[in-house]
Amino acid sequence: MTAKAEIQNRQATDQTTWASDLVNPEATANLANALATQATPGLTVLLEGPVGAGKSYFARCAIQSLMAQTGMIEDVPSPTFTLVQTYELDQLDVWHADLYRLTNPDELIELGLEQAFDTALCLIEWPDRLGDLRPAGALNISLTPDAKDPDRRFVQINGPSEIVTRLIAAMETQ
Numbered sequence: 001m002t003a004k005a006e007i008q009n010r011q012a013t014d015q016t017t018w019a020s021d022l023v024n025p026e027a028t029a030n031l032a033n034a035l036a037t038q039a040t041p042g043l044t045v046l047l048e049g050p051v052g053a054g055k056s057y058f059a060r061c062a063i064q065s066l067m068a069q070t071g072m073i074e075d076v077p078s079p080t081f082t083l084v085q086t087y088e089l090d091q092l093d094v095w096h097a098d099l100y101r102l103t104n105p106d107e108l109i110e111l112g113l114e115q116a117f118d119t120a121l122c123l124i125e126w127p128d129r130l131g132d133l134r135p136a137g138a139l140n141i142s143l144t145p146d147a148k149d150p151d152r153r154f155v156q157i158n159g160p161s162e163i164v165t166r167l168i169a170a171m172e173t174q
C-alpha cells in the first residue's frame with residue numbers, strides 16, 4: 001500500500017471511505033486476498049468501474065484465495081455470458097455475477113440472487129444493473145484505470161465502517 005492510503009470520512013451513518021492507488025495487478029490481488037480473509041456469508045461486494053478496470057481480476061483473485069485456504073483448485077471462469085458463476089466452497093458459498101448483459105432485474109430474482117445476498121459471499125460486477133435489489137450494507141469497491149499507467153488503478157472502498165476497517169487491517173498485515 002502507498003503512503004497515500006488513508007481512512008477518511010467516518011460519518012454519522014457509520015460508513016467509511018478509504019482510497020488508495022493499486023500500483024500493479026499484485027496490489028489488486030493483495031486487496032482481494034485480504035477480502036478473502038474477511039469473507040462471511042451475507043457479505044456483498046459491489047465492484048464498480050469501466051470495462052477493463054479489473055473487476056473480474058479482483059473477483060477471481062478473491063475466489064482463488066478462498067479456494068487456496070482449503071487446498072481446493074478449480075477454474076474460475078468469467079460470468080460474462082452466464083450472468084453468475086456459483087462456488088460451493090468449504091467455508092461458504094460464493095456467487096460471482098457480471099450483470100453487464102442483464103436486461104431485466106427480474107432475471108436476478110429467478111436466478112436466486114436476492115436470496116444469495118443473505119446466505120453467500122456475493123461479488124457483483126456492474127452493480128448499477130441491480131436497481132432496487134442493491135443491498136444496503138454492501139461493500140462498494142470502485143476501480144478506476146490510470147490514464148498514464150496501464151498497470152495502475154485508483155481504488156475507492158466505501159461501506160460499513162466495521163467491514164472497511166477489518167479489510168484494511170487485513171491488507172496491511174499481509
Ligand SMILES: Nc1ncnc2c1ncn2[C@@H]1O[C@H](COP(=O)(O)OP(=O)(O)OP(=O)(O)O)[C@@H](O)[C@H]1O
Binds near residue numbers: 025
Ligand atoms: N492494477 C491492476 N488491477 C487489476 N487489473 C489490472 C491491473 N493492472 C493491469 N490489470 C489488467 O487489467 C485487466 C482487467 O480485466 P478485467 O477482465 O478484470 O476487467 P473488468 O473490470 O472485469 O472488465 P469488464 O467490465 O469487461 O468485465 C486484466 O487483464 C488485468 O491483468
Ligand SMILES: [Mg+2]
Binds near residue numbers: 055056057098125
Ligand atoms: Mg469483468
